[in-house]
Amino acid sequence: MRNFIDRIIGYVNPHAGIARHFARQQLQRAYEAASPRDPWRPRRAGASANADHQADAKTLRNKARALVQNVPYIWAGLDGLVAATVGEGILPRPTGSEKDKLSKLLKRWMKVCDADGRYDFFGLTKAAYWAMEQDGEVLVRLRTRRGTDGLPVPLQLQLLEIDWLDSARSGTLNGNQIVNGIEYDMLGAVAAYYLWDQHPGDIAVARGRSQSQRVPANQIIHLFNPARPGQGRGFSRLAPVIARVRDLQLYEDAEIARKNLESRLSVLASGDMNAMENPAAMGGGGEAPGGGVRDLGELGGGNIFGMPNGMNFTVVEPKAAPGYVEYVKFALHLIAAGMGVPYHLLTGDMSAVNYSSARVRILDFRRAVGQMQWVTLIPKLLIPLYQAFVQHAWLAGLIKTLDMEVEFSVPKWDYVNPEQDVKADLAEISGGLSSFSEKLRQRGYDPKVVAEELAEDIKLYRELGILDVMLFMQRGNMPTGSNAEGSGSSKES
Structure with missing residues (x-):
């Protein structure tokens, strides 16, 4: 104007x-939204990801652990997410020139790879991923062993909670910069980690413990899922929903207290209180400390009590407040969305789910799980672990070449509707819209392995003379009665 x-x-x-x-x-x-008249101001605007982590990550981590330990649906959501992502285990499969030797060594080493003796390889993968999602990050330390230790490959893995990392360590060392316990060289690559000798939260840790020790980066695998460029540490997956879960817990506590009040029936009596001097006749009442107020005692169901003339009675019956279930469901939907898991996986509630809605949400969830598997878990954890395994096998003279070629098989997804899904896949293949190999990969199978198994099965059935029988059974027109006898007689002739 x-x-x-x-x-x-x-x-x-x-x-x-x-x-x-x-x-x-x-x-x-x-x-x-950029108008100066907008009263909202973001907290620590312009701070780097590492500055945010240094300020908030420990508090977020502790709160996330408390929620997982105490809130059933948070545990269920995280457990379902881990089951979908890791499942029975993501299997590395050597594919190079040393694949036969490495496959045998890998199968034996997986059983004894844990330095603490608590997990096999698949269990360690599951525990590492769980810790990453709950705490935001986790460490795996590579422990080189002696050849006389009797291991298939002289290497073991030590899974460490992120608390082992000295986050307070910052400064410079020989031109390298130390930020949040991680040392970076002049090019920005990680050079080392500073770790405590024991978990700092352990009861047995002495109060006057020494400083953390420098561990070269080639001995540590730091697993986290960075969301911002330049982010050197991870945040808990539960960070966006911690406040909302706590608010919902407070609301549930208040609702329980209100329900306790609603379930209690109170009676207010007014009139001549002198007529109530016989507590036994009146149901066992007595005089309150303030005097003049009588307690009618417990009134048993179906009993008849005589009351004095001139007494007036008022029944106090609190009214139930509606909307509790609707609000809880709405809040749980928001929490499930913030965690990135389907609502029914978080709550087990299938009441409002039909086939179409379940399929749409599961397809979205599958894409998110696949992204986590192939963008974070495999390249940042499993490939470095496999490369360390091959390197130690080569150094020990167990293989002739440093063969790092490997493929990974992720857990297959179960069918939502097996009959319809298989028919749809076959229609795509017959129409030239997909290949057998692609459909097998989508289900977590290795096409080459499946083809080899089919060839071996067909060869075996042909040698046993039952290939025709298997084909008849597959087509659903197995010969019976006279047809089978006729077939046999013609074959004899």
Whole structure:
């Protein structure tokens, strides 16, 4: 809007008035959210991911652990997420020139790979992924062993909670920068980690413990899922929902207290209290400390009590407040969305689920799980672990070449509707829209392995003379009765 000064300037110098008008237009915000009149101000605006981590990550981690330990649906959601992502285990399969030797060594080593003796390889993978999602990050330390230790390959893995990392360590060392317990070289690559000798939260840890020790980066696998460029540490997956879960817990506590009040029936009596001097006749009442107030005692169901003349009674019966179930379901939907898991996986509630809605949500969930498997878990944990395994096997003279070629088989997904899904896949293959190999990969199978197994099965059935029988059974027209006898007689002739 033009004010008094604008009108004077425009009257004296029209060109200056026009320039003033357009200059004012340029000051207006293109985005309403960027207007200075908006009262909302983000906390620590402009801080780096590492600054945010240093300020908040420990608190978020402790709260996330408390929720997993105490809130059933948070445990169920995290457990379902881990089951979908890791399942029975993500299997590495050597594919290079040393694949036969490495496969045998890998099968034996997987059983004894844990330095603490608690997991096999698949169990360690599951525990590492669980810790990453709950705490935001986890460490795996590579422990080289002696050849005389009797291991298939002289290497073991030590799974460490992120608390082992000295997050308070910062500064410089020989030109390298130390941030949040991680040392970076001049090119920004990780050079080392600073670890405590024991878990700092352990009861047996002495109060005057020594400083953390420097461990070279090639002995540590740091698993986390960075969301921002330059992010050197991870945040818990539960970070966006911690406050909402706590609010819901407080609401549930308040609802329980209100339900306790609703379930209690109170009676207010007014009149001549002297007539109630016989507690036994009145149901076992007595005088309160303040005097003048009588307690009728417990009134048994179906009993008849005589009351004095002139007494007035008022029954206090709290009214139930509606909307509790609806609000809880709405809040749980938001929490499930924040965690990235389907609602029914978080709650087990299938009451509002039909085939179409379940399929759509499961397809979205599968894409998210696949992204986690192939973008984070496999390249940042499993490939480095496999490469360390091969390197130690080569150094021990167990293989001739440093063969790092490997493929991974992720857990297959179960069919939502087996008959319809298989028919749809076969229709895509017959229409040229997909290949057998692609459909097998989508189900977690290795096409080459499946083809080899089929060839071996067909060869075996042919040698046993039952290939025709298997084909008849597959087509559903197995010969019976006279047809089978006729077939046999013609074959004999």
